Amino acid sequence: MSNEEVIIGSGTKYPLNGLLEIPDDTNGLIPAVVLVHGSGPSNMDAQIGNNYPFKDLAEGLSKKGIGVLRYDKRTLVYGKEMKNDTGLSVKKETIEDAILAANLLRKDSRIDANKIFIIGHSLGGMLAPRIDAEGGDFAGIIIMGGSPRKFEEILMDQNNDVLNSLNKFFKMIARKQIATLSAKFYNIHKMSDEEAKSTTVLGKYTRAYYFKEMGEHLTYDYLKVLNKPVFILQGEKDFHISVEKDFGGYKEILNDKQNVTFKLYPNLNHLFMPSVYGNIKKSKQEYKVAQHVDEQVINDISDWIFSV
Template identity: 65%
Template sequence: MFEEKVTISEGTKYPLNGMLTIPNGDNHQFPAVVLVQGSGPSNMDAKVGNNTPFKDIADGLTEKGIAVPRYDKRTFVYGKVMKNDVSMSVKEETIEDAIHAVNLLRKHPKIDQNKIFIIGHSFGGMLAPRIDAEGGDFAGIIIMAGSPRKLEEIMMSQNETLINSLNKFLRWIAKKQVAAFSKKFENLYTMTDDEAKAKKLFGGVRAYYFKEMGDHPASEYLTKLEKPIFILQGEKDFQATIKDDFESYKEILYHKENVTYKLYPNLNHLFMPSVYGEIMKVKKEYSVPQKVDKQVIEDIADWILAN
């Protein structure tokens, strides 16, 4: 295995540092997989607390004969500049760079052009079908701990979970805060784009960010897909749930034979062993240094090599 420094989105306003890991082997072209991070600013290793899941996945897959580029997320490097852009959407935040990454792979002499896949984790998994449709044109799609729901639905659902874990008095206070939070999303889809761009929700994020993403639901792309899809989830994931997310994928794709599903016992949102298993202890959960489960990496490698 060797590592090659790359620049994703080179020649644009937002060039990003990246690393391409390539298996050993002369005169040989390898399958490859583009990694797409979850929500929020994130470095190329998708570092969360003391864990680096994308480095684990890249190293593990490369050992299995699969090349893997990973790169800093645009908001991780240029977040201060981008927060002033009222038109910012997931397209600028995530989609464009993922397409630049696959285009870089298509020009690389060591990559098999017909065997380039995508792994979207969490928020990245939500966007993976859209990235494919808008220019990724992958050989297959892998969704790790993703969701077919709208982003605001997930946020409100996580708030509800938090409320239910509180004592009676705190629950009463939190319910008022959550009611105020959910009110911000009222009339989201009846606003014009200009109205949505003018409306701040929280932390400088505009209503347009949610509206634009919600106007492109994952289900719309998934139902049209004929290429292979692999959907993975940890049973102890408290951010994406079996009932609302994993099972929802099955409902949307019930008529398709091109989909593989796998649940992993005792694994959390990062596909690492569950420590506390509670959303209230999310920071403590990810402060424990661990590695992505080897079985997960083996299953992904086997699926890629079989497709």
């Protein structure tokens, strides 16, 4: 396979370095995928600690005959200037670049323009149906460790999980902090855009508008009208999201739809790697352990793409 350096958004305000992995033995046009990151600044390998899930996916899928495009996230490269943008939204942070990436693949003469897929991980999975609707126009959607819920609901659940693991003294302090955050999140959808842009909710820079704009474009609304193939995967030991609320939430919304495939993987974490500690409080230690995306996951994605 060959790794070709590309630029996503060449000629725009935010050009990004990317890599296009092309399989060696290509007979005719090949299918291809765009990899879309989860939350926070991230490089093209989606590096977390000593793990590189997007690199694993790119190498694994290209060995199966699938082209894979990955790239640095906009907030990694341009984070300093973007943090002062009061109108920062997932559209600017993620969606625009994913659409540009899909367009770049469409122009490649080696790739079947009718077989371009999106693999969204975590927040990228939550956004994948919206990316498709707003111009990605994919042949199918793969959601890895995503959620049909609002982003702030997931963050509050994560905070409560940490709270429940603390001793009595720290629990008291944390409970107050979480109650303050909960009140802020509760008010977000009552605010005007201008109010939301001038209100910070997390740290010094994350504005209420980021959550408000995302909450006005719910995954649910896109998925319920979607008829193209969708593959939803989750690790059973994923402590960032919930099997019951998230994987189960997708099933509840989409159970009667023939176009959706679900798979839950025993003992895999949020990166679709073997679970180490299985505890959100130990997430840093979990991701320090160098591992690889489970081979079964790569096989399943590849089989699904070729079956569509």
